[in-house]
Amino acid sequence: MAGVASRDAHADWRVAMVIPLQGPAGLFGPSCEAIAELAARELNAEGGILGREVSFEVVDGGGEPARVAAELRDLVDTGRVDAVSGWHISSVRNAIAPVVAGRLPYVYTSLYEGGERRPGIFCTGETPRLQLAPALKWLRDNMGARRWFVVGDDYVWPHTSAAAVRRYAQQLDLRIVGEAFVRLGVGDATPLVRQVERSSCDGVLMLLVGQDAVEFNRRFAARGLHERLVRFSPLMEENMLLASGLGATRNLFVSAAYFRSMVNADAMDLLGRYVGLHGTSAPALNNAAESCYEGLRTLASLVRRAGTARLPELNAAIDGVAYHGPRGTVEFRGQQAEQYVHLAVADGYDFDVITRL
Incomplete structure (x- = not known):
């Protein structure tokens, strides 16, 4: 199996954020990119990851899965990224999983069909x-x-x-x-x-x-x-x-698991920080974007728990990783995060949250 070109231990800790910039999911992309910037800034204010400044590089996850995988392979093979995350559909996940398998941590943030068991892939999204x-x-x-x-x-x-x-x-x-x-x-x-x-x-x-x-x-x-x-x-x-x-x-x-209109302190604080960074004309904060925030937070929590970014130690440490954020408490059972899910009804251009399921 191919290795990963080593990165300077003093360089930034760089994440490939695979988010859709085209296709039917492309309307999520600007929101995902905007909140990734907020998450990176917050992590850096906390000291980064392993003392290194966190940055990210956007990979367009809205194209043909094979093309997305080829672009990501170039980043991984040349050692330009330390981890992978982002919202993208399952066919893209299945294309890029072999690229990162055994090489880099991969936090997949989208809701999905469940059942992902490949080592090194940690799933934060909702399941059926x-x-x-x-x-x-x-x-x-x-x-x-x-x-x-x-x-x-x-x-x-x-x-x-x-x-x-x-x-x-x-x-x-x-x-x-x-x-x-x-x-x-x-x-x-x-x-x-x-x-x-x-x-x-x-x-x-x-x-x-x-x-x-x-x-x-x-x-x-x-x-x-x-x-x-x-x-x-x-x-x-x-x-x-x-x-x-x-x-x-x-x-x-x-x-x-998340709606912009959720009324709790963490969700409201996130919205306030997001608008504070990007202004009132920022792309709409939404579930897909917020999942990208969860992805970067998960990487930080996992690396901090393991004390290293080495994949074997991360695989060993994932079970029981927990943190509190806009979705409430998120805790991993094996490679899958569990969290509360809410039911809402559309109310104009927003959602009225009815109940916690």
Whole structure:
């Protein structure tokens, strides 16, 4: 297995932040980059990592997975980065995991399908067990949503999550009346909406990324379906609400570990620091961006606990790593972080947090 070119022990501690700058998830990118700058500044004010100043280099995670992996491989092979983190879809994670395996720590921050077991990959995002199952139960009990149609992009996260939902449906006495998947970034959501309209569903589970979800919301509302059907998504944030339009998000429920509108001291402090650094015209703070903040915080907490950035020691130290932040207490059980997940409903261009699941 290829090694990693050594970096000067006095150089900055540099993280490759893999975030989408193009494609359907590209609307998250500016927010992710802006909050990474805040996290790096805060870590440096605390003394950095291993006494080295923290910096980051953006890798565009919105392109073809193989191209993302090739760009990252060049950074790793030439010793220009010490770690990898960021929000990106699972197909990108699967492409870059072999590049960093056994070489550098990799904190994957996106919600995902769960089940990542490869050494050196530490996952801070939400998984279906905590994000989908409890929300479907709440929507059954409080909104009467029992017959669901699943729409998603055609790649690993939506397909694997849909398989989990089928299991949850049996446990919760729900019925999956249809499923439809489209190519990531396809643009035209009309065929999906037509399939939903023809079905007998009373709820739509959206496993769509970024602009794909925005287009679905617009077409859905144009057919008037937002007036009579519940929508539920584990991936919907403030930029997507804004792009969908005010009239297109009625009866839209979302589950996530973080919302900008959460009312607790840590979340409100983060928003204040973010606006203080970037101003009121900064890209909207959202779940995807905040996950990047979690990624850099996780790296710092893990390295501090292990006392080194060597990967074998980090792998040995990850279980039980815990810290407190905007999401509340985040604690690792093995390589997967566990955290509270909240259910919210879209309210204009923001979210009204209803309950903790």
